Amino acid sequence: MISKRIELMVGLFLLAGISAILVLGIKVADSQLGGNSAxxxxxxxxxxxxxxxxxxxxxxxxxxxxxxxxxxxxxxxxxxxxxxxxxxxxxxxxxxxxxxxxxxxxxxxxxxxxxxxxxxxxxxxxxxxxxxxxxxxxxxxxxxxxxxxxxxxx
Amino acid sequence: MLDKRLQSLGRHGVDFITGAGRAGALLIGALKPAGRGLKLLPLLIKQLYIVGVQSLIIIVVSGLFIGMVLSLQGYTILVGYGAEQSLGQMVALSLLRELGPVVSALLFAGRAGSALTAEIGLMKSNEQLSSLEMMAIDPLHQVIAPRFWAGIISLPLLSAIFSTVGILGGHLVGVDWLGVDTGAFWSVMQASVEWQEDIVNGGIKSLVFAVVVTWIALHKGYDAVPTSEGISKATTSTVVQSSLAILGLDFVLTALMFG
Structure with missing residues (x-):
């Protein structure tokens, strides 16, 4: 069976990847993901x-x-x-x-x-x-x- | 003499077509829903660890250095036009559109693709795959499918990490070392990078590369001649063919997206 450590590392990896996409979207492309409410x-x-x-x-x-x-x-x-x-x-x-x-x-x-x-x-x-x-x-x-x-x- | 050559040409042609057929059958067999999807989740997590997490270090380090080099080279050219403010735009666009997807796919082919081929080739040579079949377990579901999905999930994420780290590396060299204004670096970048045009298109590229690299790697391993020489040949041809496929497809995709 796979260990907790591997699960944790995979979770961290997925999190890092998704946050990289978010950083690219928000910081680099400066898109207004939250809509332009104000x-x-x-x-x-x-x-x-x-x-x-x-x-x-x-x-x-x-x-x-x-x-x-x-x-x-x-x-x-x-x-x-x-x-x-x-x-x-x-x-x-x-x-x-x-x-x-x-x-x-x-x-x-x-x-x-x-x-x-x-x-x-x-x-x-x-x-x-x-x-x-x-x-x-x-x-x-x-x-x-x-x-x-x-x-x-x- | 001539008919020998003709024969070998024909043999290569037939080999190529049967190879493509087996590769297609492999893909369909692996993707066919097996009705035991949840049982495969632990296998997928293990493969995500091997394919994704273990490729992380090489991706981060090369992303950092490529971003730094881009920034340094770009600065020396742009400063001649007094346009060093546009450094952020140059670094971000070249990473997001080209270098991020392509270089991370090449590294992925070398780091993870070759390992997949060698592992599956070895499984075949010591008859683990046949043993699975003996136990009425389809090796396409048990062995191939988790690795395929792990590759498809990992590479786009790795490529996004690559681009992000590369931009940070470019910032490190451009702003902290060469003295480009940090506000200009980010604002010119933000004004020029578009979510749909640049980031989504880069993501599509890296998804296509992920499918191609993983598919080639799995097919080469599954199709390897089960000897030590055959496995080494299969591993080599995985790296060569995936790299060529990445570069060729990159041109086609770029022409379609930005042409």
Missing amino acids: SYQLTAKFDNIGGLKVRSAIKVGGVVVGRVSSISLDEDFSPNVTMDIDTQYNQFPDSSSVAILTSGLLGEQFIGLTPGFVDEETELLTNGDAIEDTRSAMVLEDLIGQFLYGSNDD
Whole structure:
């Protein structure tokens, strides 16, 4: 018959293997296994989202406050981005603006959220609201094109 | 002369096909439910110990060193572009997609596969398998099936441990020695590694390798010529054929998954 020691070692081995998979899932891939319970959704419409992807970061002053949850194309052919924002950051006024920015010269793209002014007329953004003030991604080809045509006009 | 060659070609072809047939019969016989599944659990645990636990040390040590080497090599290349922040991404992706499943399967073939072949070959040569049949116990159920399942359970777990230890080794060299920022190391990695795309696909790879390696090892042992020379030949060809199968299948799987 097999000894208790072998059973114990096999149990430890299985445990080590499963915890390795969990470490890979949580620490390395940073997946949200527990579901995204503590977040609310905002939407924003852009002209061009450049290289933005699902799960791209949403940053306020460099601090990640949420992630892009889905990207779709509206009936008027403008990209519509849905953002999951952490509920601990729920104090953004509806005068806030979003822009698609690039980290570094060749880095990946993220959404920069700039909180707007607050006065009597502004309200806080809540689940499902759309941010009106958006600035699209800089596309290198467009910039070069503008530069070329701009110099031709002179 | 020519007809001799033709004969030998034909013999090899026929040998190959009958071998494949016997291997298939072995697999089906081992996987056919025997109606005494729970009685096999102690056997499975013992095999998990031999196949899995005893392979753990070699997997952990090689994972650590491969992660460290990857990190060192990657750093010297990436620093030329000022992109050493991406070290974590490089280490994690190469381990999860390629090196974790492939290297742990190669080590598994050398460490556990050869042992399985030798053990079963020896069982056959001193007629333990025939004695089981004499007692109306199907050796496919008693001997082959627990070893097969132990291999299939062990290798994906070993490969996950390999990748995890490798990433920690990469962190050790990249962050603690070469001075890459630890926040950048993890955040770039987390931004680029996807659960479905990288980890699940790596797991599928290592599951396929587990089936292939264990199957080849068991078939070679069960089919060995029951002499000392035959067993040594069978053990060698287990390691050679499993390694070739792993590398070949890895290309096919990579082309399907990431191509």
